[in-house]
Amino acid sequence: MYTTFYNLREEPFRLTSDPRFFHLAQPHAAALAALVEAVMRRKGFVLLTGPIGTGKTTVVHTALQILTERAATSHPISSAFILNPTLSREEFLEMLLTEFEIPCTSTSKPARLAALQRMLLETQRNGGTSLLLVDEAHLLTPELLEEIRLLSNSDTYQEKLLQIVLCGQPELLNLLRKPELRALRQRVASNCSLRPLSFPELRAYMSERLHSAGFRGPTSPFPTATLEEIFRLSEGVPRLINLLADACLTLGCKARRPVIDLAVVEEAASELGMKETFVEPEVEERSTVAGHGKELAGDAAVGSALDLLVHAMKRRRALVPELNEIRPELSIKEQVAMAVSAIHEKDPAGDKVFESAVDVLVQAMKRRTSTVEL
16 A cells, blocks of 8 residues: 555545546536536536546536535435446336336336336426436447437426436447437537546646645655656546556555656556557547537636535535545445435535535526527
């Protein structure tokens, strides 16, 4: 364990989607703001795409954490998180009812759809929001995508009853270009894309993760030359950055080197088989929202509101260190619910502060959207 050697409270580069380590690089800030706004304003369909390892699941997990925390005192949220969408239509509907915790003894499709509709209406009447999150959505079949579109028909005259986030690799965009999915494509309200980090973003990313893990030393264990080599080998992909940085700290501890040099990076890359990079060749250049194609995080008010919100989320999450351990037996949804419950008990006065931060972000997004439309 290298944490003691490098004066860390915990491992900073674990491959988990812990919101405490969420970093607001431009594409991730834009995607998070778009997801939170789309759900809170009940826009319907949202797409989040990006190459392998760019942080899609982390963004979705962070958005779910924010929305669940806000729901602790008001605006209740009912969520379903589908991690493996390689299902038949019947299996998908069964999993949907299980995730939404909808009791239904019948196995007939009409009865299950009726039970789902009743839950959606009840949640809406109580002032809440129903949210369906589908990870690895590029694995969905056209038939299942059509089934999801039909589920989105559940709405009232005023608003959508079911908010749907499809998260997947760039192949999802190609899938949605199929002629038979034209009706679904027209329903997409927001389309966000992630990309690998630039070198300045990588520097900030690694520094923030070290800080979140408790590092307070005057000199980072990763000097500039080392960061440049990590950037070259990882090509800015967060997952590869985490793998390589963690391996460097492990080897550096064994060699008793407080500063990671290029020899350590070389050895770590060799152990991980990263001498030849294997990053997706096609990468979206920037995060966009369907309809205007401008950078969400470019607006100062939105950026400031998002910084405030994420800072509040991290501060409150740090109040329950006992939840920092990995609980593999729990689903992401269960982990978030447990964390929010513990946070609410530990910091009840912070609920209103957090809710206010979400409201500030949504209002800033609304003003920005109105300006763009004008």
